[in-house]
Amino acid sequence: MDTMLQSMRRSLYSFLKMNIKETKLNYSVVYPGRVSPQIHYKSIPEHVKCPPYYMTGKPSQQYSIDIKSEEEIARLRRTCKLAKSILNQCQELIKPGVTTDEIDKLVTQLSFDAGAYPSPLNYRKFPKSVCTSVNNCICHGIPDDRPLENGDIVNVDVTVYRENVHGDCSFTYMVGDVDASGKRLIEVSQQSLQVGLDHCGPGKPFSGIGKAIEEFLMTTEFSGVPAFTGHGIGSYFHGPPDIYHCRNDYPGMMSPGMVFTVEPAVSEGTSSLQILRDGWTAVTKDNSRSAQFEHTILITDDGYEALTV
Ligand code: MF3
Ligand code: CO
Numbered sequence: 001m002d003t004m005l006q007s008m009r010r011s012l013y014s015f016l017k018m019n020i021k022e023t024k025l026n027y028s029v030v031y032p033g034r035v036s037p038q039i040h041y042k043s044i045p046e047h048v049k050c051p052p053y054y055m056t057g058k059p060s061q062q063y064s065i066d067i068k069s070e071e072e073i074a075r076l077r078r079t080c081k082l083a084k085s086i087l088n089q090c091q092e093l094i095k096p097g098v099t100t101d102e103i104d105k106l107v108t109q110l111s112f113d114a115g116a117y118p119s120p121l122n123y124r125k126f127p128k129s130v131c132t133s134v135n136n137c138i139c140h141g142i143p144d145d146r147p148l149e150n151g152d153i154v155n156v157d158v159t160v161y162r163e164n165v166h167g168d169c170s171f172t173y174m175v176g177d178v179d180a181s182g183k184r185l186i187e188v189s190q191q192s193l194q195v196g197l198d199h200c201g202p203g204k205p206f207s208g209i210g211k212a213i214e215e216f217l218m219t220t221e222f223s224g225v226p227a228f229t230g231h232g233i234g235s236y237f238h239g240p241p242d243i244y245h246c247r248n249d250y251p252g253m254m255s256p257g258m259v260f261t262v263e264p265a266v267s268e269g270t271s272s273l274q275i276l277r278d279g280w281t282a283v284t285k286d287n288s289r290s291a292q293f294e295h296t297i298l299i300t301d302d303g304y305e306a307l308t309v
């Protein structure tokens, strides 16, 4: 529950922002553009080992939280490291004029070159290899022909599959000069991931992550987006546990050998969202910007290890 002071501060912030928005936005509201044709599974290079859903789009269900063996952890370390390396290489493309489709082509090429499958491709029929979410898009943005503009913020979410396991990470980049509130949004969203990670370790409750993130965001001018959760990951892309980024009573404790993601999305305005007709693109209802950072982590005997480094 907000204290009186916190709620007064929040309404003052939103009042001030409302008035700023009425005068002039410092960024573009983004709408989906043209999506280039999906890669056909028959044109995936033969040396790439594909996940079970690559043809049908239907992943197999994972019902329980699995404890990874040392051997699987070694594979996860390598795959997660590759995901982060591809994500880092995307940074070089982040400049005005570059389309998100070009980012997608780079992720596809780097994945194939490394003998990996870009996990989003045809996952539940997602049409591209990476999610690119610009400004008011919260997550699951589909790469298209829109060129990045000076002042944009763009989340690039890279997941790859190699050695029979997935590694998942994302980062929000600035395109050219971003206004002060956009910079602050990115900073707070990165901090909220760290706050979540600070509550990860053996014997700690899963629910502690969201509680800490919510309490942290309460002290800022921004709000969390509760609709999207982190997830267990391994031989499957998404499975239990669900990692809430808000107050919750999800049961259970973390144990050594568990691997999951933490990926809080933070909005400059409302936390309510709309999924566009493409079935994927999640945008804020008030067109405010959203930022997100994600790591895949392993619970160890004495804390956690970020694998996407
Ligand atoms: N990488 C996203 C996550 O963090 C999931 C994307 S699902 C996709 O969980 F199909 F859109 F790729
Ligand atoms: Co991701």
Ligand code: CO
Residues within 6 Å of the ligand: 168, 230, 231, 261, 263, 294
């Ligand atoms: Co994820």
